[in-house]
Amino acid sequence: MALKIAIPKETTANETRVAASPETVKKLIALGARVSVETNAGEGANILDDHYKDAGATICKTAAETYKSADIVLKVLAPTDAEIKQFQKATLLIGMLAPYANADLLKKLAAAHINACSMELVPRITRAQSMDVLSSQSNLAGYKSVLDAAEHFGRAFPMMMTAAGTVPPAKVFVMGAGVAGLQAIATARRLGGVVSATDVRPAAKEQVESLGATFVAVENEEFKEAETAGGYAKEMSKEYQKEQQALIEDTIAKQDIVITTALIPGRPAPKLVSDAMVKSMKPGSVIVDLAVENGGNCAASEAGKVVKKYGVSIVGHLNVPGRLAANASALYAKNLLNFVTLLIDKESKKIALNLDDDIIKGVLLTKDGAIVHPNFTDAKPPAKASAAKPSDDKAADDKDASEKAPAKKAPAKKAAPKKAAAKKPAAKTKTSEKKD
Numbered sequence: 001m002a003l004k005i006a007i008p009k010e011t012t013a014n015e016t017r018v019a020a021s022p023e024t025v026k027k028l029i030a031l032g033a034r035v036s037v038e039t040n041a042g043e044g045a046n047i048l049d050d051h052y053k054d055a056g057a058t059i060c061k062t063a064a065e066t067y068k069s070a071d072i073v074l075k076v077l078a079p080t081d082a083e084i085k086q087f088q089k090a091t092l093l094i095g096m097l098a099p100y101a102n103a104d105l106l107k108k109l110a111a112a113h114i115n116a117c118s119m120e121l122v123p124r125i126t127r128a129q130s131m132d133v134l135s136s137q138s139n140l141a142g143y144k145s146v147l148d149a150a151e152h153f154g155r156a157f158p159m160m161m162t163a164a165g166t167v168p169p170a171k172v173f174v175m176g177a178g179v180a181g182l183q184a185i186a187t188a189r190r191l192g193g194v195v196s197a198t199d200v201r202p203a204a205k206e207q208v209e210s211l212g213a214t215f216v217a218v219e220n221e222e223f224k225e226a227e228t229a230g231g232y233a234k235e236m237s238k239e240y241q242k243e244q245q246a247l248i249e250d251t252i253a254k255q256d257i258v259i260t261t262a263l264i265p266g267r268p269a270p271k272l273v274s275d276a277m278v279k280s281m282k283p284g285s286v287i288v289d290l291a292v293e294n295g296g297n298c299a300a301s302e303a304g305k306v307v308k309k310y311g312v313s314i315v316g317h318l319n320v321p322g323r324l325a326a327n328a329s330a331l332y333a334k335n336l337l338n339f340v341t342l343l344i345d346k347e348s349k350k351i352a353l354n355l356d357d358d359i360i361k362g363v364l365l366t367k368d369g370a371i372v373h374p375n376f377t378d379a380k381p382p383a384k385a386s387a388a389k390p391s392d393d394k395a396a397d398d399k400d401a402s403e404k405a406p407a408k409k410a411p412a413k414k415a416a417p418k419k420a421a422a423k424k425p426a427a428k429t430k431t432s433e434k435k436d
Contacts, residue, residue, distance in 0.1 A: 003033040003349060005340075006070035007052075008063050009041040012077045014304075014318050016044030016325035019074040019095065021333040022055035029056045031341065032349035038066040044322070045329040067091075071351060072343075074336050078105055089113045090368075092343070092351055094336060096120050096133060099365055099376055100266040106376055110366045115353070119335065121373070123362040130338040131359065135179045136331035137321040142183030142261065144320050145288045146172075146191065149257045152286045152306065152313040158192020169194045173251060174213070175272050175297060176261035177204035180290055184259045185211045193257070198248065200226040200236055216251050218243045235264055248272065253280040260297035261290045266375075268295040275299050275309075283311030292316035339363075 005028055007020040018041050020028070025035050035057040039049055049059045060066040067073065067086040075095035079087075087093065090113060097118040099106060109116045119133040129135075150157060153170065160167035172188040174181045177199035188195045189212050196214040199205075202224050208215045217223060222240045236244070252258055252273065258281075263269055269291035278287065278300050289301035300309045301316040308314070321328040342359065345352040353367070354360055365373045 003071045003344070003351065004069055005033045005035045005072045005074060006066045007035065007037040007041055007057070007074055008066050008083070009038045009043075010076050011080055011083070014322065015077055016319070016322040017076045017329045017332060018042045018045050018047060019076050019329075019333060019336055020052075020057075021047065021330050022051045023330070024333040024337040025052055025055040025057045027337055028340065031344050033072075033344070034058070036060050036066050036070065038063055042329070045325040047326075047329070072340065074340075076332065078102055081108065084108055084112055084114065087112065087114055090115060092353075093117070094119065094339065097365065099373070103376070106365055106371050110369055110371050113369045115367045116365045117339075117360075117363040118365050119339065119363060121363045121365075122339075123358055125358065128359045128362075131335050131342075133332055133335045136335055137328060138178065138180040138261075139183050140324045140328050140331070141290055141320040142180035142259075143187050144323055145180070145184050145259050145261075145290055146187040148315050148317060148320075149188075149259060149286045149288045150191065152315060153257060154284050155256070156192075157188070170256045171196075171254060172257045172259065173197065173216075173255040174259045174261065175199075175248075176263075177201070177208050178261060178263075180261040181259070182207060182211065184261065185213045188257075188259075189213065196251065196255075198244075198251075200234070200240075200244075202226065216247065218247055235267070235270070245274075249274075249277055249280065252277045255281065255285065257286045257288070258298075259288045259290065262297050263291055263294055269297050271297065271299055273298040273300075278312050278314070279310045281310070281312050285311075286313045286315065288315040290320060293318060 007018065010017065020035070020037065028035050037052045037057045038060050042048065042052065053059055063083065064086050069088060070091055072092045072094065073087060075093065077095060078097045079093065093109065093114050093116040097105065097116060098120065099118050119131070122128050122131045122133065124132070155170065156167050157170045159169040170193045172193040172195045174184045174195065174197040177185070177197050181197060181199065185195050185197055185208060195212070196216050197208045198216045199208070200223065205215045205217070218240065220240070222237060226234050226236060258273065260272055262272055273287060278298070287298050287301070289296050289298045291297045292301050292303045296303070296316065298314060300307065301314050303316055304318045306313060306315050317323065343351055343353065365371065365376060371377055
């Protein structure tokens with residue numbers, strides 16, 4: 001019998017996305033699979049049951065019916081305890097499982113003999129770009145962050161010259177120039193804002209300036225080595241953070257809009273905008289915190305709320321990609337399709353987990369009753385499946401983000417301090433001028 005792939009309706013609060021689109025359903029069926037979709041699974045993304053049915057899927061009335069005999073389960077976020085109980089043994093679960101925030105989940109999946117893959121852990125290699133869920137979702141989050149800022153900003157973005165006078169352009173400062181940050185820069189520039197940005201990764205400078213924005217950073221020796229082999233930002237020293245903070249404080253005080261996107265894999269989001277910085281901004285200014293689900297980059301942000309402090313609006317929306325659910329679902333579904341295509345043997349039409357494949361090794365969390373990912377092997381599964389106590393449903397990280405997010409590659413190991421530090425070059429504060 002052909003492989004069965006299950007697409008459930010997400011149960012996490014505020015989750016509007018779905019793990020398959022009618023387009024990907026057709027292509028999954030072309031791979032030799034049967035696809036079951038829970039009724040109303042695509043409702044939040046404006047995908048009707050009839051759209052899935054026309055693509056060849058079977059519509060199931062309940063989650064239990066959807067999961068019955070499923071070989072592969074495609075989800076957006078981590079399953080609940082109730083859902084795990086409905087999976088058959090050796091089911092392959094694929095989704096954004098937020099493993100750094102869900103240690104108990106890994107134990108439960110291992111105890112239930114569920115083979116699980118977490119898509120946030122897709123390695124950043126050329127062959128895996130089409131499967132990179134963090135990039136696809138963060139791109140939309142960066143775009144939406146600027147629209148959210150414009151909504152709460154009581155003035156115009158572009159410069160306008162009128163007979164009654166000139167309207168100055170909005171000054172926008174983006175903190176973090178990853179996928180979300182770069183899209184935020186591009187979107188703010190398209191709206192006519194004067195944009196500057198900062199990031200601790202040296203490679204980001206050229207990217208920021210290529211989009212027509214000004215790069216702001218303390219460019220010392222530590223800055224030049226502030227990037228992991230995987231392309232992620234390293235956590236900076238206290239000394240560097242102090243110097244950078246002084247520069248950022250001066251920069252933020254001059255801005256109309258600040259958008260923060262900084263995340264450190266496997267750790268809480270770094271605090272970049274202090275209460276004092278918020279207070280230094282002009283009344284009517286806006287801060288959009290895209291890292292709010294991971295603790296937030298702004299000290300005054302609150303998850304799921306728009307708050308006002310010192311006359312500054314601080315936006316902390318949850319699941320920002322999900323606020324563009326149709327696009328986010330289409331992109332995420334395509335990421336999953338590309339990954340599933342890698343797993344299904346073309347001749348036998350069965351699941352073939354090649355453990356020598358870097359992509360599969362990078363995302364595989366649990367297999368055959370054990371936690372197998374090297375970053376999480378300390379989390380031992382319970383001796384008996386019955387030992388795992390059910391817990392309340394919790395919203396999983398996006399992300400990332402989020403990025404939502406976040407959201408969650410293996411943290412890089414800190415390099416040993418260099419011995420030859422006697423003649424440490426003095427830090428140089430530099431703000432690159434934007435090129436017209």
